[in-house]
Amino acid sequence: MIKLSVHKIIDLLHNSGDIDNRVNDSSAMYLGAAAHREIQKNSGKEYKKEVSLKFETEIAGIPILIQGRADGISYEADGGIIIDEIKTTGLPISHLYTQQEKHLAQAKCYACLFLKSSDEPVSHIAVQLTYFQLESRELKRHKWEYSADELEIFFANLLEEYSKWLLLEIEFKKIRDISANKLEFPFKTYRKGQRELAVAVYKTIMAEKKLYSCAPTGIGKTLSALFPAIKAMGKGRGEKIFYLTAKTVTRVVAEDAIRLMSAQGLRFKSVTLRAKEKICINNDFICNPDHCSYAKGHFNRVNDALYNLIDNNDLITPPLIEKYANKYHVCPHELVLDASLWCDLVIGDYNHVFHPDAFLRRFFYDDSGDYVFLIDEAHNLADRVRDMYTAEISKQSLSRIRRHLRGKDAPTKALRKALKQTDTYFADIRKEMVGHKTESEEDVAFAELIMAVSRAAEEWMQFNKNTAHELFDDILDLYFKTIKFLMVSELYDSHYITITEAEAANVSITLFCLDPSQIIAKGLAKARASILFSATLSPLAYYKETLGGGDEDGALYLNSPFDPNRLATISHCGISTKYIDREASYAPIAEALHVAVSRMKGNYLAFFPSYDYMRRVHELFCDMEPQIETMLQQSQMSEAEREGFLARFDADNPETLLGFTVLGGIFSEGIDLKGNRLIGSLIISVGIPMISLRRDLIRDYFNERNGRGYDYAYVYPGMNKVLQAAGRVIRTEDDFGIVLLIDSRYGTPKYKELFPAHWLNMKYIRKSGEIGDWW
Numbered sequence: 054m055i056k057l058s059v060h061k062i063i064d065l066l067h068n069s070g071d072i073d074n075r076v077n078d079s080s081a082m083y084l085g086a087a088a089h090r091e092i093q094k095n096s097g098k099e100y101k102k103e104v105s106l107k108f109e110t111e112i113a114g115i116p117i118l119i120q121g122r123a124d125g126i127s128y129e130a131d132g133g134i135i136i137d138e139i140k141t142t143g144l145p146i147s148h149l150y151t152q153q154e155k156h157l158a159q160a161k162c163y164a165c166l167f168l169k170s171s172d173e174p175v176s177h178i179a180v181q182l183t184y185f186q187l188e189s190r191e192l193k194r195h196k197w198e199y200s201a202d203e204l205e206i207f208f209a210n211l212l213e214e215y216s217k218w219l220l221l222e223i224e225f226k227k228i229r230d231i232s233a234n235k236l237e238f239p240f241k242t243y244r245k246g247q248r249e250l251a252v253a254v255y256k257t258i259m260a261e262k263k264l265y266s267c268a269p270t271g272i273g274k275t276l277s278a279l280f281p282a283i284k285a286m287g288k289g290r291g292e293k294i295f296y297l298t299a300k301t302v303t304r305v306v307a308e309d310a311i312r313l314m315s316a317q318g319l320r321f322k323s324v325t326l327r328a329k330e331k332i333c334i335n336n337d338f339i340c341n342p343d344h345c346s347y348a349k350g351h352f353n354r355v356n357d358a359l360y361n362l363i364d365n366n367d368l369i370t371p372p373l374i375e376k377y378a379n380k381y382h383v384c385p386h387e388l389v390l391d392a393s394l395w396c397d398l399v400i401g402d403y404n405h406v407f408h409p410d411a412f413l414r415r416f417f418y419d420d421s422g423d424y425v426f427l428i429d430e431a432h433n434l435a436d437r438v439r440d441m442y443t444a445e446i447s448k449q450s451l452s453r454i455r456r457h458l459r460g461k462d463a464p465t466k467a468l469r470k471a472l473k474q475t476d477t478y479f480a481d482i483r484k485e486m487v488g489h490k491t492e493s494e495e496d497v498a499f500a501e502l503i504m505a506v507s508r509a510a511e512e513w514m515q516f517n518k519n520t521a522h523e524l525f526d527d528i529l530d531l532y533f534k535t536i537k538f539l540m541v542s543e544l545y546d547s548h549y550i551t552i553t554e555a556e557a558a559n560v561s562i563t564l565f566c567l568d569p570s571q572i573i574a575k576g577l578a579k580a581r582a583s584i585l586f587s588a589t590l591s592p593l594a595y596y597k598e599t600l601g602g603g604d605e606d607g608a609l610y611l612n613s614p615f616d617p618n619r620l621a622t623i624s625h626c627g628i629s630t631k632y633i634d635r636e637a638s639y640a641p642i643a644e645a646l647h648v649a650v651s652r653m654k655g656n657y658l659a660f661f662p663s664y665d666y667m668r669r670v671h672e673l674f675c676d677m678e679p680q681i682e683t684m685l686q687q688s689q690m691s692e693a694e695r696e697g698f699l700a701r702f703d704a705d706n707p708e709t710l711l712g713f714t715v716l717g718g719i720f721s722e723g724i725d726l727k728g729n730r731l732i733g734s735l736i737i738s739v740g741i742p743m744i745s746l747r748r749d750l751i752r753d754y755f756n757e758r759n760g761r762g763y764d765y766a767y768v769y770p771g772m773n774k775v776l777q778a779a780g781r782v783i784r785t786e787d788d789f790g791i792v793l794l795i796d797s798r799y800g801t802p803k804y805k806e807l808f809p810a811h812w813l814n815m816k817y818i819r820k821s822g823e824i825g826d827w828w
């Protein structure tokens with residue numbers, strides 16, 4: 054049975070005209086949702102809100118289930134039924150009338166679903182569109198009455214029109230499932246651990262559970278996750294797979310895995326998403342018909358582009374999207390999102406599921422689905438989600454606007470007033486305190502002020518929308534901050550803490566997400582099954598807890614498939630890198646690096662806990678050994694500079710090259726220097742994040758929960774950076790090299806416990822001279 058949403062049908066068949074972000078931007082959506090709820094609440098007791106409707110039927114002999122959710126159904130005293138569809142706008146209400154035909158079609162669809170699922174015979178239904186303007190609060194209602202026959206005819210015609218698309222999908226799914234069932238693992242043999250992971254992924258999907266797996270480099274984790282997920286899809290489990298990553302480069306690895314299986318006969322449609330600003334082909338990046346010719350009339354052309362794109366291609370990559378966007382002159386961002394509806398695999402970012410604004414509404418707005426999430430590099434997920442759900446407003450962000458905002462019109466006066474009240478609130482805080490304070494309660498009075506600023510900023514922007522006002526960008530920026538603040542404020546609970554900070558002229562209030570595990574769990578609940586994996590998802594119990602796992606979910610730790618004897622692992626415990634000992638550590642570290650790289654010519658990377666530390670040791674190292682070529686990571690490196698840095702790591706380098714880099718930075722994760730391109734990772738410190746108020750708050754929170762706050766806030770995140778940096782050395786079974794850990798703490802049981810199983814030959818030394826004995 055194919056499941057179809059009313060939205061999917063209507064968006065495809067009844068969209069026309071332009072893309073116009075002035076109508077559908079996220080601000081209007083946020084305020085619109087609140088207005089929506091208010092209208093529903095005030096619509097009387099006969100009014101049932103958010104009514105789910107569904108109906109089973111056939112299109113061209115194919116069984117389908119059509120689902121939708123009416124905003125409201127009013128059961129009138131005289132027995133009449135009114136299906137209500139609410140639309141809100143921040144623009145003049147007349148903008149809604151340009152889309153009235155689409156709104157009406159949507160409401161008529163719900164009326165049909167109601168009709169078809171009703172136990173009682175219904176001869177007539179009224180369909181109502183409720184239009185609401187967010188600033189003026191102007192509300193207009195329009196009502197049409199239809200007989201059951203009229204609605205039947207409308208619905209039958211709609212499904213007839215849709216059948217072309219459905220047949221395309223169905224025919225392809227048949228081909229896909231046959232090919233998926235026939236698909237053999239694309240290599241003759243599995244690598245060590247690979248089969249175990251693939252089997253666990255398959256079982257997890259079939260059992261509709263979650264799996265957390267530490268799958269070291271070399272196992273082929275991308276293929277081990279995708280292959281069983283596709284096999285499960287062939288057996289009817291999972292209508293769509295989402296492969297989510299933290300970095301663009303990992304998305305290419307997923308595309309390669311699909312290419313590999315396609316070469317074995319798999320027919321499977323995949324699409325790779327990119328951030329809007331990266332895929333936009335209009336220089337201005339302003340999404341309305343006045344600024345972007347791709348936006349103008351986009352909906353009139355997009356169906357042809359989409360049909361041809363999905364009919365002619367299986368692997369839909371960003372360059373292909375750009376080609377089609379140019380050919381049909383449509384927006385590539387909207388085109389790729391539409392294509393995702395028709396693909397079996399969506400390769401994207403964590404944002405596409407977890408971000409409060411950027412999540413894919415077309416899949417995750419209403420409900421969960423028969424989805425499978427494959428979440429790669431999952432060790433990054435908690436911090437990413439914490440950032441997404443932490444919100445801050447500072448005095449600085451509104452001071453400049455307040456100082457320069459002039460005008461006698463009502464919106465400007467209203468905004469000035471709201472800003473003044475908030476500024477005064479900040480000023481009172483500054484009079485009272487310097488430094489910081491934390492509270493486990495939300496500051497409700499402040500949230501109300503921010504609500505007022507948000508509303509006033511929106512009103513001001515509507516009033517000034519066609520002017521090139523010098524403060525427009527600042528106000529827009531502030532506005533988005535207020536929107537995020539209010540969104541987080543709604544979620545505020547015991548996983549949050551309020552931080553008030555007053556430093557010099559600035560004051561800020563932050564709603565800090567201490568523990569995003571609940572938010573992650575809620576995101577994962579949108580899928581039937583989720584696999585979270587990473588080469589460094591260790592300790593597994595810690596990641597399972599912090600990434601929304603429960604007792605019922607699986608955990609799988611796999612050993613490295615590589616010969617441990619090809620990696621020399623040495624802990625130099627004779628040097629302390631603790632903050633108080635740093636000054637004294639520079640020279641011994643320079644010497645240790647010198648010994649390590651002098652033994653064998655080749656390319657090495659040294660990782661330091663900070664730029665300052667790196668530069669100090671680099672200086673001494675260059676004095677000590679001017680013949681050895683070195684490179685230094687810079688704090689701001691462009692994509693080209695980064696590429697240039699890595700290009701120097703040549704497999705045929707006959708000399709020695711030592712790159713000085715920062716632990717946890719751009720060179721310690723996600724780079725793949727195979728073979729002789731890198732033969733050593735020399736890691737200074739245990740990677741502990743810099744002590745900070747926020748880390749301390751996380752520590753205190755987990756101390757209260759499980760007594761392991763320091764480990765959760767500092768030790769495990771630090772060790773993850775170490776494991777990532779160490780993992781740069783052995784990328785294939787032919788690689789060899791050294792991991793040198795420099796810090797006295799590596800000799801303690803706490804850290805030994807965190808070493809991966811394949812570091813079984815770890816040598817512990819106290820003098821730099823001993824490095825050579827083992828390497």
Ligand code: SF4
Pocket residue numbers: 072329333334335337338339340341345346347348383384385386387
């Ligand atoms: S092409 Fe760019 S500016 Fe134009 S609508 Fe698309 S994303 Fe917006």
